[in-house]
Amino acid sequence: PLPAHTLDFCNISEAQALLHGAACGVWPWAIVLLAIPLIIGEDESAVVCPVIDVIEWNTFEYLGNAGEPQIGGFDWRLVFTWHVIPEREQKRRQSKTDVIRSPTMAGGLFAVSKKYFDYLGSYDTGMEVWGGENLEFSFRIWQCGGSLEIHPCSHVGHIFPKQAPYSRAKALANSVRAAEVWMDEYKELYYHRNPHARMEPYGDVTERRLLREKLRCKDFRWFLENIYPELHVPEDRAGFFGMLKNKGMANYCFDYNPPNEHEVTGHRIILYPCHGMGQNQFFEYTSQNEIRYNTRKPEACAAVDSGTDYLTMYLCQDNVQNIPENQKFVFREDGTLFHVQTQKCLQAESNSYNGNPAPLLRPCSNSEYQKWFFKERS
Numbered sequence: 001p002l003p004a005h006t007l008d009f010c011n012i013s014e015a016q017a018l019l020h021g022a023a024c025g026v027w028p029w030a031i032v033l034l035a036i037p038l039i040i041g042e043d044e045s046a047v048v049c050p051v052i053d054v055i056e057w058n059t060f061e062y063l064g065n066a067g068e069p070q071i072g073g074f075d076w077r078l079v080f081t082w083h084v085i086p087e088r089e090q091k092r093r094q095s096k097t098d099v100i101r102s103p104t105m106a107g108g109l110f111a112v113s114k115k116y117f118d119y120l121g122s123y124d125t126g127m128e129v130w131g132g133e134n135l136e137f138s139f140r141i142w143q144c145g146g147s148l149e150i151h152p153c154s155h156v157g158h159i160f161p162k163q164a165p166y167s168r169a170k171a172l173a174n175s176v177r178a179a180e181v182w183m184d185e186y187k188e189l190y191y192h193r194n195p196h197a198r199m200e201p202y203g204d205v206t207e208r209r210l211l212r213e214k215l216r217c218k219d220f221r222w223f224l225e226n227i228y229p230e231l232h233v234p235e236d237r238a239g240f241f242g243m244l245k246n247k248g249m250a251n252y253c254f255d256y257n258p259p260n261e262h263e264v265t266g267h268r269i270i271l272y273p274c275h276g277m278g279q280n281q282f283f284e285y286t287s288q289n290e291i292r293y294n295t296r297k298p299e300a301c302a303a304v305d306s307g308t309d310y311l312t313m314y315l316c317q318d319n320v321q322n323i324p325e326n327q328k329f330v331f332r333e334d335g336t337l338f339h340v341q342t343q344k345c346l347q348a349e350s351n352s353y354n355g356n357p358a359p360l361l362r363p364c365s366n367s368e369y370q371k372w373f374f375k376e377r378s
Contacts, residue, residue, distance in 0.1 A: 050150070054158065073228065142227050189233070195276060240331070240374055243376075254269055269358065271356065304339055326341050337370075
């Protein structure tokens with residue numbers, strides 16, 4: 001079911017399961033990681049991960065990771081993400097050598113009691129290769145009474161190849177299985193941003209749902225509120241999310257596709273032919289009058305820079321009291337998007353930004369090019 005991984009069972013006081021991917025170097029870190037039975041011995045339900053260092057794929061130079069460890073998270077595409085340790089977790093820890101609680105794991109590297117691994121249902125055998133299994137297992141650990149921790153004193157070197165030597169065609173089905181079994185009503189937030197995932201065959205999850213029932217696992221709301229409160233939960237109000245389309249420029253949608261996956265802000269929104277696949281064309285209009293691009297994390301909000309008419313994306317503010325005036329829009333009943341600060345409306349204009357159509361601020365009028373509407377699916 002997971003041919004890209006190797007599962008080793010090491011006989012260390014009643015057996016710890018050590019999982020490592022084929023692209024990982026087993027260095028003296030194993031001494032530290034497998035000393036983790038001291039942690040697991042205190043709490044058998046603890047699943048412990050190392051800090052993942054980088055091995056340069058071409059030269060095999062061990063680059064290490066000198067900075068502060070980060071915790072795992074995810075965005076609403078169900079893509080794993082890294083984050084700084086939140087303040088609440090910093091306060092809980094008494095020293096820099098204390099374990100760090102993490103909502104999710106990167107996958108492929110962890111130590112766990114074999115007995116507890118079996119109790120949790122080991123891996124979902126309906127998943128193939130890798131992709132999504134790390135989030136599924138993370139949800140299961142927390143929701144079923146365990147804990148997921150990163151040990152700051154344990155480091156593992158990992159080679160990140162330029163291109164995977166195998167297909168990840170099943171990664172989408174894996175993510176759908178995770179959503180269907182563990183996310184309850186919140187799976188809709190995933191499907192809204194990945195409409196094609198609704199059509200993906202994902203196999204039979206009856207046994208996994210029975211496992212969840214047998215273990216009396218908590219719901220996903222509990223996970224969000226107690227384990228990952230830093231994750232913004234979109235409102236996705238009916239009629240205010242999906243493709244943001246223009247009436248005058250038919251079949252063109254708001255589109256935001258920053259060139260760097262890790263730099264979600266600082267670029268401009270354009271208009272591009274609607275593709276109905278969510279992702280870079282998924283937007284939400286919030287009750288706080290924001291136009292949010294919340295497919296990725298961190299989330300970005302549309303804003304108007306002083307002296308320009310374009311929409312540029314900036315980080316959204318979690319505190320509604322701190323929303324900048326240049327990020328506030330009123331979605332009026334006639335379909336116009338009114339920018340409060342400039343008292344202008346967004347209008348679709350052709351060849352306005354690097355040869356692409358784009359939404360620009362213009363004096364408000366009754367033009368069809370100033371009328372906008374959301375459509376959930378194509």
